[in-house]
Amino acid sequence: MADQKTPSFRPETLAVTHGWNSEDALRSAKPPAFMTATFTYPSAQTAKDVHRAYFDGDGPEAGGALHIYSRLGHPGLDILEARLAAIDGAEAALAYCSGMAAHTAVALAYLRPGEGVVFGRPFYSGVDGLFNEIMPQFGTFAEAYTDGCDEANIWAACERAMARGPVAMLAAESPGNPTAALVDLDLLVAIAGRIEAAQGRRPIVMVDNTLLGPFHQRPIEHGVDLCVTSLTKYCAGHSDLLAGAISGRKDLIDALKLQRLTWGNHLDPYTAWLVTRSLETAPIRIERAMENAKAVAEWLRDHPKVAGVTYLGFAPEGSAKRAVLERQCSAAGSTFSFHLHGGEAEAFRMLDRLKLLKMAVNLGGTNTLICHSASTTHYALTPEARAASGITDGTIRMSVGLEHKDDIIADLAQALEGA
Numbered sequence: 001m002a003d004q005k006t007p008s009f010r011p012e013t014l015a016v017t018h019g020w021n022s023e024d025a026l027r028s029a030k031p032p033a034f035m036t037a038t039f040t041y042p043s044a045q046t047a048k049d050v051h052r053a054y055f056d057g058d059g060p061e062a063g064g065a066l067h068i069y070s071r072l073g074h075p076g077l078d079i080l081e082a083r084l085a086a087i088d089g090a091e092a093a094l095a096y097c098s099g100m101a102a103h104t105a106v107a108l109a110y111l112r113p114g115e116g117v118v119f120g121r122p123f124y125s126g127v128d129g130l131f132n133e134i135m136p137q138f139g140t141f142a143e144a145y146t147d148g149c150d151e152a153n154i155w156a157a158c159e160r161a162m163a164r165g166p167v168a169m170l171a172a173e174s175p176g177n178p179t180a181a182l183v184d185l186d187l188l189v190a191i192a193g194r195i196e197a198a199q200g201r202r203p204i205v206m207v208d209n210t211l212l213g214p215f216h217q218r219p220i221e222h223g224v225d226l227c228v229t230s231l232t233k234y235c236a237g238h239s240d241l242l243a244g245a246i247s248g249r250k251d252l253i254d255a256l257k258l259q260r261l262t263w264g265n266h267l268d269p270y271t272a273w274l275v276t277r278s279l280e281t282a283p284i285r286i287e288r289a290m291e292n293a294k295a296v297a298e299w300l301r302d303h304p305k306v307a308g309v310t311y312l313g314f315a316p317e318g319s320a321k322r323a324v325l326e327r328q329c330s331a332a333g334s335t336f337s338f339h340l341h342g343g344e345a346e347a348f349r350m351l352d353r354l355k356l357l358k359m360a361v362n363l364g365g366t367n368t369l370i371c372h373s374a375s376t377t378h379y380a381l382t383p384e385a386r387a388a389s390g391i392t393d394g395t396i397r398m399s400v401g402l403e404h405k406d407d408i409i410a411d412l413a414q415a416l417e418g419a
């Protein structure tokens with residue numbers, strides 16, 4: 001179904017065109033939602049051939065245009081996955097029922113008992129918990145670095161890990177949630193080479209690209225093996241669904257696809273259709289949110305009750321972070337944190353006074369969402385892990401949305417007045 005030709009268009013164009021031929025469904029201009037659990041076989045022999053191709057053939061794609069059962073793959077997934085792979089510049093992509101389902105799939109596929117992951121803090125707390133609480137129940141271990149722009153800091157974590165066992169995965173979230181800390185992806189890939197030289201096996205490099213998304217940072221172009229994106233955030237962008245994606249090397253993706261049919265954590269036909277539809281407008285939504293975020297961050301920076309703002313655009317000239325930002329990202333994003341003078345009491349007073357802005361934990365949607373990191377998104381972390389992630393009791397995360405920027409600032413102004 002999908003046009004498999006090598007795409008030569010820019011990501012914005014691919015987001016509205018790639019992976020769909022109107023001849024495939026009664027010349028409908030837009031891809032329909034294929035709301036079916038299963039697919040009919042034209043003959044018993046074809047049924048056998050399709051199964052053989054899927055399970056024993058040249059990878060799971062060998063089934064071609066024929067589908068078996070929606071848990072194994074469906075047309076909505078074909079369209080969305082072709083589009084995601086093209087936008088990310090990856091060989092292949094898979095869509096899952098949430099960002100965490102995608103992260104869990106990678107961890108279960110590529111971390112074995114006795115092996116470890118080296119990851120950067122801050123990382124979304126669900127993934128931090130996956131590496132440090134859940135996967136160790138299957139015998140894996142984790143070591144964290146805290147400055148993703150500093151080779152010595154990352155390498156020290158790798159050495160601690162290699163002293164415990166083989167490092168199977170090197171992981172980063174960049175920019176990191178909630179402080180927008182950056183990880184130098186070229187450096188990370190180079191360090192994977194150093195680990196290979198030291199232990200005789202190259203770890204998989206996995207990067208979570210949720211905060212900037214595929215239109216403003218392209219991890220695959222830096223040599224990253226697997227790029228994980230919570231589509232729930234900017235790509236779907238309306239805070240009304242959950243979805244996740246993995247894009248990357250075809251051999252790694254093929255193995256994940258075969259496991260996905262057993263875990264049953266694929267993206268369902270209706271949500272796949274919604275994400276495909278939303279992806280078309282993601283570039284312009286993200287552009288406007290970023291304009292608003294810049295104005296809001298600049299206003300917050302000058303407010304006497306604000307101790308600091310982690311907006312990426314404020315990375316100091318001449319700093320390692322600035323150099324990475326300019327080399328790796330094409331924009332500063334619209335999710336950042338600000339730290340209030342004081343702590344939880346001041347933060348709660350301010351949040352409870354908000355009238356327009358919604359207090360909720362999602363990010364990347366049309367509404368501006370705001371939350372107190374330590375007691376919500378990063379509640380489950382230990383105080384030490386929170387401190388290592390740059391989160392204080394006065395840290396408030398904001399994902400700036402599409403309201404008029406003056407209305408967002410006015411609401412913050414009246415809320416800070418009483419904090």
Ligand SMILES: Cc1ncc(COP(=O)(O)O)c(C=O)c1O
Nearest residue numbers: 098099100124177210230232243
């Ligand atoms: C950076 C990042 N990665 C992954 C996830 C998990 O995605 P989902 O909520 O779609 O499972 C989140 C959720 O907040 C996130 O912020």
